[in-house]
Amino acid sequence: MNTYDIAIVGAGVFGLSSAIKLAQSGANVVLIEKSKTGRGASGGILGAIMPHMPTRWNDKKSYQLSAHFSLPDWISEVEENTGHNTGYHRTGRVIPVPFDHMVKHSIERAEASLKIWDTENTGYAQQYHPKKYHSSWIRADRCIYGTMSDNLSARIDPRRYCTALTKMCIQLGVKIIDECEFISFKQEKILTRKNGETFNLAAAQLLLTAGYETFSLLKNMFKINIGLGIKGQGLRFRYNDHAQPQLPFILYDDGIYIVPHDDGTVAVGSSSEKNWTEPQTTDEICEELKKKAINLCPWLESRATEIERWGGVRPKCFEREPAIGQIPGYTNIYVSTGGFKISFGICHEIADYVSAMMQGKQNSRLSLPISFELDDHLKKMQ
Ligand SMILES: Cc1cc2nc3c(=O)[nH]c(=O)nc-3n(C[C@H](O)[C@H](O)[C@H](O)COP(=O)(O)OP(=O)(O)OC[C@H]3O[C@@H](n4cnc5c(N)ncnc54)[C@H](O)[C@@H]3O)c2cc1C
Missing domain, CATH: 3.50.50.60 (FAD/NAD(P)-binding domain)
Structure with a gap:
């Protein structure tokens, strides 16, 4: 034995x-x-690596932030030892601000990030941009009150x-x-x-x-x-033309993440389902996700093609x-x-x-x- x-x-x-x-x-x-x-x-x-919002701070958020700061060194160690690229990159994240009441929170978060993320020393911050975000990546009417952005969020190819x-x-x-x-x-x-x-x-x-x-x-x-398992579904697109500009940041809106990867694909996720029977199947929930993602980011339909749907179960205590x-x-x-x-x-x-x-x-x-x-x-x- x-x-x-x-x-x-x-x-x-x-x-x-x-x-x-x-x-x-x-x-x-x-x-x-x-x-x-x-x-x-x-x-x-999906592979989104998101810092918690820098308000209502606690030990868990602090632990996660420290882990985000140490992650690039760990990834370098893994990549140097294996010669294998993980697709890790700090792309930053953009969040549309479609409603008046979100402006106050956005400003509070931007101010809190200066201290909590130690912007002076780390260079990482959240920012509120009150002017409408003129970008071909986001549907304009989701950005009536501008956008939030950060430069700490990252992605990795799972x-x-x-x-x-x-x-x-x-x-x-x-x-x-x-x-x-x-x-x-x-x-x-x-x-x-x-x-x-x-x-x-x-x-x-x-x-x-x-x-x-x-x-x-x-x-x-x-x-x-x-604890219990919470199922999630997501899907993946591939750009039709690799020579076209590609989504430069992670986009988050109303529970949906759109995550650009370095292999010409963009992932969309995810649902959160407490009641499920099959751990890895996808169904109409994924179709809904796709509709929402295209509504937020119309070029997914015009300049990319769906290539995969995926389901999995996350461990949640x-x-x-x-x-x-x-x-x-x-x-x-x-x-x-x-x-x-x-x-x-x-x-x-x-x-x-x-x-x-x-x-x-x-x-x-x-x-x-x-x-x-x-x-x-x-x-x-x-
Ligand atoms: C749709 C979706 C999107 C997600 N997006 C993100 C994201 O963007 N960012 C993020 O950080 N996280 C994300 N997650 C969550 C993340 O994927 C999980 O939290 C994480 O993968 C859990 O890792 P784990 O090692 O605990 O479990 P797993 O990756 O599930 O590994 C557990 C392993 O244990 C094996 N196993 C089980 N029972 C036995 C047994 N009796 N004997 C031997 N082997 C066994 C299983 O086969 C499995 O391979 C997402 C999850 C889903 C479903």
Whole structure:
């Protein structure tokens, strides 16, 4: 029977990043994935990395902001080590201001960003532009009261990111077993199923990063119920003529993101569905999304062609924040899930914390907000 220091269940961005950080600090890691790496929620198309609005500030928003600041260094490390481009770029974001009552909030946010984002030192800010935004990218009547913009928002290609993370895992000696389902863990023995047959592995510690399916594992194994899967749908367009100017920023309006990528495609997302039966299908909700996106940004219809629709399920804790920590009563079983809509911007820092936590070290780069701790979730659920 093969024996490892740490077994990780689930190879999405949470599991892959954690495997890298743990392997970098010397652990012998096995990553068990029931499908293929990066095919769960992490294998989508949108890849928007959005800072929270700089008002009503709290620890969670502060953690996410620090993670956004450290992300380019992490991406450089991954890209330099693997030679694989992830499509990461700080494009900035534009938000139309169609109503009078939004002006006051827009000005407050712009002012707050100067302090909270430390504009003087970082150069990042939100700005309110009261003049109508004369751009061919946005329908003019959505910008009656101008636009908001920021230069911190970024995008990444989720699939290329997962491919690069997988490659880095392999380089670091992480053993990846795909198409292999984790079933149970007892006294360091892991029962799995591959090709219809069960077999055992051994690991001193276990980390559950199985996305939304972590919640059913927690329920079945420990009678802990802390979250659910929220389905999302999105679609992708490709420019008809690559020589034409391309959408230069992320566009957000009324729940819809339009995200330009560097491969001549533009992604649109996403729905949020609590009630679903099929995790990966798309339906009329996606059609509605398309209509709304074209209404906001008419050139999607005139200068681009739809090439893909995609559905996936995000892990969302009842308390909204990610849940990270040791399972009470078990010294060697840990969980890290619940990235919901912000996973791509924070998973590298969460992984850094998980690695320190599992190896008994105090000092991860960022301290975890209390609201991210599994214990805090469990207390609030009582
Ligand atoms: C439509 C949509 C748009 C999104 N847009 C964005 C965005 O713009 N920006 C952003 O930051 N986030 C976005 N998200 C959210 C983001 O994709 C998720 O939060 C993130 O991918 C979750 O990563 P994860 O590693 O926790 O889970 P996953 O990527 O789902 O990985 C979990 C893995 O565990 C495996 N697994 C499950 N059970 C087992 C088992 N028993 N044995 C072995 N393996 C198992 C699964 O097969 C899966 O591969 C979006 C999500 C959706 C659905």
